[in-house]
Structure formats: structure tokens, C-alpha cells
Amino acid sequence: xxxxxxxxxxxxxxxxxxxxxxxxxxxxxxxxxxxxxxxxxxxxxxxxxxxxxxxxxxxxxxxxxxxxxxxxxxxxxxxxxxxxxxxxxxxxxxxxxxxxxxxxxxxxxxxxxxxxxxxxxxxxxxxxxxxxxxxxxxxxxxxxxxxxxxxxxxxxxxxxxxxxxxxxxxxxxxxxxxxxxxxxxxxxxxxxxxxxxxxxxxxxxxxxxxxxxxxxxxxxxxxxxxxxxxxxxxxxxxxxxxxxxxxxxxxxxxxxxxxxxxxxxxxxxxxxxxxxxxxxxxxxxxxxxxxxxxxxxxxxx
Amino acid sequence: xxxxxxxxxxxxxxxxxxxxxxxxxxxxxxxxxxxxxxxxxxxxxxxxxxxxxxxxxxxxxxxxxxxxxxxxxxxxxxxxxxxxxxxxxxxxxxxxxxxxxxxxxxxxxxxxxxxxxxxxxxxxxxxxxxxxxxxxxxxxxxxxxxxxxxxxxxxxxxxxxxxxxxxxxxxxxxxxxxxxxxxxxxxxxxxxxxxxxxxxxxxxxxxxxxxxxxxxxxxxxxxxxxxxxxxxxxxxxxxxxxxxxxxxxxxxxxxxxxxxxxxxxxxxxxxxxxxxxxxxxxxxxxxxxxxxxxxxxxxxxxxxxxxxxxxxx
Numbered sequence: 001x002x003x004x005x006x007x008x009x010x011x012x013x014x015x016x017x018x019x020x021x022x023x024x025x026x027x028x029x030x031x032x033x034x035x036x037x038x039x040x041x042x043x044x045x046x047x048x049x050x051x052x053x054x055x056x057x058x059x060x061x062x063x064x065x066x067x068x069x070x071x072x073x074x075x076x077x078x079x080x081x082x083x084x085x086x087x088x089x090x091x092x093x094x095x096x097x098x099x100x101x102x103x104x105x106x107x108x109x110x111x112x113x114x115x116x117x118x119x120x121x122x123x124x125x126x127x128x129x130x131x132x133x134x135x136x137x138x139x140x141x142x143x144x145x146x147x148x149x150x151x152x153x154x155x156x157x158x159x160x161x162x163x164x165x166x167x168x169x170x171x172x173x174x175x176x177x178x179x180x181x182x183x184x185x186x187x188x189x190x191x192x193x194x195x196x197x198x199x200x201x202x203x204x205x206x207x208x209x210x211x212x213x214x215x216x217x218x219x220x221x222x223x224x225x226x227x228x229x230x231x232x233x234x235x236x237x238x239x240x241x242x243x244x245x246x247x248x249x250x251x252x253x254x255x256x257x258x259x260x261x262x263x264x265x266x267x268x269x270x271x272x273x274x275x276x277x278x279x280x281x282x283x284x285x286x287x288x289x290x291x292x293x294x295x296x297x298x299x300x301x
Numbered sequence: 302x303x304x305x306x307x308x309x310x311x312x313x314x315x316x317x318x319x320x321x322x323x324x325x326x327x328x329x330x331x332x333x334x335x336x337x338x339x340x341x342x343x344x345x346x347x348x349x350x351x352x353x354x355x356x357x358x359x360x361x362x363x364x365x366x367x368x369x370x371x372x373x374x375x376x377x378x379x380x381x382x383x384x385x386x387x388x389x390x391x392x393x394x395x396x397x398x399x400x401x402x403x404x405x406x407x408x409x410x411x412x413x414x415x416x417x418x419x420x421x422x423x424x425x426x427x428x429x430x431x432x433x434x435x436x437x438x439x440x441x442x443x444x445x446x447x448x449x450x451x452x453x454x455x456x457x458x459x460x461x462x463x464x465x466x467x468x469x470x471x472x473x474x475x476x477x478x479x480x481x482x483x484x485x486x487x488x489x490x491x492x493x494x495x496x497x498x499x500x501x502x503x504x505x506x507x508x509x510x511x512x513x514x515x516x517x518x519x520x521x522x523x524x525x526x527x528x529x530x531x532x533x534x535x536x537x538x539x540x541x542x543x544x545x546x547x548x549x550x551x552x553x554x555x556x557x558x559x560x561x562x563x564x565x566x567x568x569x570x571x572x573x574x575x576x577x578x579x580x581x582x583x584x585x586x587x588x589x590x591x592x593x594x595x596x597x598x599x600x601x602x603x604x605x606x607x608x609x610x611x612x613x614x
Contacts, residue, residue: 139319142593145551147570151582152327154574169327231444235556237573238446251446258450260562265454272447280442281366 027216032293040285046276051097059087062095062248080270083253084260089228089267092248093274099249100278103160107167112222114168115175120214122176123183124206134180135172145170149232153241160243163236167229178221184212215294223286228277234275250275314596318370320590325369329362329556356579358500373587379580383573388584391569396588405485407543410492417493417537418500422508423527433497440494443590445553449487449560456483484561488553492517495546496539503538508529536607544600 031037050057065085072082080089122133135151140148151164185211186192195205236242237251238258245252250271315403335343336352357368372378378388414437421433457465465482507513508531517525555567562568566585573581 013554063366073484134316135319136323139316139323142548142597143320143324144314144593146548146555147586147589148327150555150570150574151586155581176399227442234444235385235446235552239446239559251444254447254450261450261454262458268454269545272451275444275447276439276442279444280439283438283442 020150020238027289030216030220030289030292034288036284037288037292040283040288043277043281047097047102047281050094051101054091054094054098054198060091062087062091063246064088064185074266081266082265083256083264083267087248088272092253093250096248096250096253096271097274097278099160100233102229103163103167103233104226107164108171108226108229110168111225112175112218115172115228116179116214118172118210118212118217119176119179119181119204120183120206123180124210126184129182134176138177141177143171145228146232149236150196150239150241151285153236158236158241158244162264163233163243163283166236167232170232171229174225175218175221179218181213182217183210186210186213202220220286220289220293223289225280227282227286230275230282231267231279250272270291273276309598309601313594316597317594320594321370321373321587322366322463322591324586325366329365351534354550369583372470374457375454378584378587381573381578383576383578383581391469391581392566392584392588395566395569399554399558399567401481402484402488402557402563402565403550405481406488406492406550406554409489411539411543412480412494413489413493414496415500415535417535418497419504419527421497421501425505430501433501437494437497439490441498443491443494444556445491446560447558448485449557452483452487453560459463459583480563483515484557487561488550488557491553492546492550493542495549496543499539499542500535504531506538507534510534512586533607537604538605540603544597547596551589551592551595 031041065087067083067085074081080093082088083092118133118231120136122130148170151168152169153162156162156165163229187205192205192209193228195209200209233242234249234251237249238255240255242252253271254268257264257266257271260267334350336356336358340349340352342456351361357365376389378392380386381388381391384391386513417433421430424430428452453465457463511558513523513530516530521530551566554565555570558565558567559571566588569580571583572578
């Protein structure tokens with residue numbers, strides 16, 4: 001089948017459309033099984049919109065210091081008060097959302113891609129490769145991810161790129177696990193057998209035939225791990241290993257608020273609520289979807 | 302039984318070696334020269350070279366690896382670059398405080414989580430079930446430092462019931478418990494959220510088993526079915542998952558110790574990071590790895606205590 005063959009191109013395109021359509025309708029079905037997923041999705045999209053529009057809707061510049069208005073409580077001018085430098089908390093939370101979501105999305109996308117490939121190949125190839133690769137993943141999985149993240153960021157330095165590397169590194173093993181489990185089941189199914197009989201290459205079988213079948217589980221895990229990534233990023237920032245000040249990050253804001261907790265508790269309160277909202281929304285979303293696609297729990301609702 | 306224990310211990314040692322190897326190489330592969338990290342980028346090449354020699358970083362990687370592993374094996378984990386005391390002494394000094402906190406949190410988490418999970422399962426798809434599920438999902442959405450800050454504000458500052466700083470060094474039992482209370486509640490509530498969810502799904506699975514139906518058919522009372530037939534069978538997945546969540550528990554204990562300013566491994570590692578105490582960091586990695594491996598071993602051995610059908614062979 002050559003690339004110039006128009007008929008082959010058409011089948012290829014329609015094949016991918018079909019898989020995408022199947023994935024899409026499967027997702028909508030999963031959402032409907034557990035209505036709380038819609039609530040989680042709504043909340044998450046809302047936060048993403050706020051983050052995307054932050055430069056337009058933030059009432060103040062997040063870095064603008066107004067020494068005369070420092071440590072003010074919530075007011076008409078500053079809905080969520082100001083910090084020790086007189087910066088507007090609301091504007092900083094809106095801008096901080098961009099950092100949290102960006103680090104979370106990029107690191108989890110990277111971990112998802114790398115982890116899925118590792119799990120898919122290990123499960124498909126099987127044998128000794130599978131045992132060794134998965135043993136390494138299990139060992140990495142056992143190591144506390146926050147500690148691993150701490151060490152990696154401390155060694156590399158706290159920049160956005162390095163935070164992404166550190167978080168992605170800790171999230172690869174779980175994706176490898178998630179991708180491997182269904183792969184070893186799906187690879188024994190008839191359609192894979194048929195593909196092999198037709199002489200399809202291993203890569204084509206893995207990418208075109210097995211991957212679409214394991215993708216829903218991997219994607220659902222993606223939402224849950226996105227929640228974890230945002231939590232880890234905030235934790236690192238709280239410890240002092242986040243994106244360097246004066247950039248607004250939620251974890252960093254809570255750290256500063258914690259230092260002023262005796263007289264201005266709202267400084268720690270509002271960014272705390274922001275993290276809680278995003279992580280809860282993602283957990284609601286991922287958890288509902290997982291129930292929907294988990295065959296053991298099917299028919300529960 | 303003893304054969305099984307030996308086999309499991311052998312496996313634990315292999316895992317330990319594997320984790321240490323991976324951690325060793327991850328740290329070495331990362332760009333960034335420890336000597337430069339310690340001295341800062343203003344340091345002269347000469348002083349960097351000197352420190353590299355002192356840390357043994359100028360030798361071939363394989364030699365460093367051998368010395369690191371040999372040192373770990375005989376308990377020589379090097380000397381702290383900041384305090385000058387042996388790393389292992391510093392770690393052992395604060396380890397009891399961290400163990401005290403995590404064990405208290407586990408007990409609290411199990412005491413709250415298991416009953417709630419069972420309750421949710423037996424009242425499946427009713428209001429209590431929805432509420433418990435929502436609460437547990439909310440509980441595990443809390444970053445440990447956020448809940449710690451909120452608890453500290455509510456119960457140490459706004460309502461001054463507990464100390465703002467827990468020294469962990471109280472002499473009397475009462476003082477110790479008072480110190481431990483808020484940090485343990487913080488960590489315990491998050492653990493409870495995880496344990497509730499596992500207990501619920503494990504219980505749901507058990508409730509669907511044939512022997513439960515048989516027991517119901519025989520007319521055994523509902524509470525007897527739950528207590529005698531279900532609970533024990535629910536415990537296996539719960540114990541497994543608690544072992545798996547150890548990493549989360551350790552990460553959360555670091556954050557909890559920082560917020561409550563409580564001595565322990567968490568404050569030690571953050572101090573080592575801030576002061577670029579490279580040997581201490583290496584020692585911390587060894588102790589965390591040891592903890593993980595030992596807990597996994599204990600988890601495996603617990604199965605037999607819970608379920609006599611599991612024969613160790």
C-alpha cells in the first residue's frame with residue numbers, strides 16, 4: 001500500500017475518523033453514566049477559561065506592588081485582599097492558575113505519552129523485556145513521588161521546564177502500569193490475530209489496533225494524574241522549590257500567606273481554595289469516568 | 302512459612318538494591334554538578350575541583366557506585382556536609398518522630414476510613430453513600446499542606462486548643478499527645494479519605510460473593526454477616542492499598558512536618574535541600590527506600606495473618 005494510492009489514503013483517514021468517533025461517543029456515554037463527571041468537567045473548563053483570560057479579566061497587574069495598600073483585607077478594590085507587597089491576591093490567583101495548569105498539562109501529557117508507549121511495548125512484546133521493564137517501573141512507583149520531585153528540582157534548579165521534567169518523571173511509571181494491563185488482554189483478541197495474519201507490522205498493530213482500545217483507560221488516568229501533578233507542583237512551591245518569585249504560583253502564595261497567617265489569614269485561604277477547586281474538579285471528573293469504564297463496576301449506577 | 306519469609310526478604314533486598322541503583326543513577330545523570338550546586342556559580346574552578354575530589358565525584362561512576370552501595374551495606378552513609386556528624390546518626394535522631402506521626406495517622410485513618418467505607422458499601426446508592434463518597438473525594442483533593450495550614454489556623458490560632466509549633470519532644474505522655482494531635486489529624490484525615498474509598502469498593506465486591514448470599518439465605522442476621530463473613534475478606538485489598546499509598550503518606554508527612562514545624566525526616570530533607578547538603582540527601586534517599594521496602598514486606602506478611610487461606614510457600 002503506497003502513500004500515493006488515493007484509495008488507501010481515504011481508508012486510512014476514514015479509519016481514524018471512525019476510531020475518533022468511537023472514542024468520542026464512548027466518552028460521552030461514560031460521562032452520562034456518572035453525572036458527577038459533567039460537574040467536574042464544567043468546573044475544570046471554568047478554571048481553564050479564567051486562566052486563559054487572566055490578562056484580560058484580572059483587575060490588577062499580578063506583579064504590581066502597592067506598598068500603601070499592603071496586607072489589606074478583602075475590599076471593593078481588592079476582592080481577595082493584598083499581600084505583604086501590596087499585590088492584588090485575586091489577580092495573582094488568576095495568573096497563578098496559568099502556571100499550575102501549564103505545568104500540570106505539559107508534564108502529564110509527556111508522562112502519558114512516554115508511559116503509554118513503555119507499557120504498550122512491554123505488554124505487547126512480553127517475556128523477559130516485559131518483566132524487566134515493569135520491575136523497574138514498579139520500583140520507581142514505590143519511591144515517594146514528592147521526594148523524587150524534590151531531589152530532581154533541587155538538582156536542576158526551580159524553573160518551569162525543570163518542574164515539568166520532575167513531575168513527568170514521577171508520573172511515567174503509573175501510566176506504564178495502566179497501559180500494560182489492558183494491552184496483554186487486547187493483544188490476544190481475534191482482531192489482533194487477524195491483523196497479524198494479514199502481515200501487519202508490530203508497530204501498526206500496537207498503534208492502530210491496540211492503542212485505541214486501551215486509550216480510554218489511559219485518558220481517564222490522565223485526569224486523575226493531572227490533579228496529582230497540580231498538587232505536587234503546589235507542594236514543591238510551598239516548600240520553596242517552585243517557579244521563582246515574583247511569579248505568582250498558588251503554592252508560593254500559600255507559603256507567603258502562611259508567614260502572615262496571624263494577621264492576614266485570607267492570604268493563605270484564597271489560593272488554598274483555588275487549588276482545592278481544581279484538584280477536586282479533576283478528581284470528580286476522573287473518578288466518575290473511571291467508574292464508567294471499569295468493567296467490574298459496570299451497571300453500578 | 303519461614304521459607305516464604307526468607308524468599309520475601311531476599312526479594313526485598315533485591316528491590317532495595319534496584320531502587321538504590323536507580324536513584325543513584327538518576328541523581329548522577331541529571332545535568333548539574335553537585336559541587337557547583339553546593340558552591341554556587343560564582344565559585345572558582347579550583348574550589349569546585351577540590352570539593353569534587355572531597356566528595357569523590359572525580360572518580361569513575363562505577364567506583365562511586367560501588368563505594369555508595371558498600372557504604373550503605375555497612376551503615377556508613379557518609380558525614381553531613383553541614384553539621385559534620387554522621388548522616389545515619391542525624392537520620393536516626395529524627396526517625397522516631399516521623400514514625401510516630403505516620404503510625405498515628407495510619408491508625409486514625411483506618412479507624413475512620415474502614416467504618417465509613419463499610420457503611421457506604423452497605424448503604425450503596427443512598428444518601429449516606431453519596432455523602433461519604435463526596436467527602437472522601439474532597440479529602441483526597443486536599444494537598445497536605447493546605448489542610449495543615451487550615452487546621453493550624455482553626456485549632457491552634459483561632460481556637461487555641463493545640464500548640465502552634467509541635468516540638469515532638471514533650472516529656473510527659475500528655476504533652477506528647479498534645480503535640481502529635483494536629484499533625485496526626487491532618488495526615489490521618491487524608492489517609493482516611495483513601496482508606497474509605499478502598500474499603501467501600503472491597504466491601505462491595507465481598508457483598509456480591511456467593512457465600513454472602515448463602516449466609517443471607519440461611520437467615521443469619523445482617524450484622525453477623527458483615528462482622529463475621531465480610532470484614533476479614535475486605536481487609537486484604539485494604540492492606541494492599543495502604544502499602545501502595547505509603548509514598549503518598551511519606552510525601553504528605555514531609556509537608557505536615559513543615560507546616561507544624563515538627564522535627565522529623567521532612568524537615569531534615571528540606572534543610573538538606575536548602576543547605577545543599579549532598580551527602581545528607583543521599584542518606585535520605587536510602588532511608589526512604591528502606592522504609593518503602595520494609596513496609597511492602599510487612600504488607601505481604603500481613604496477608605497471612607488476615608487470611609489463613611493464604612499459604613506461604
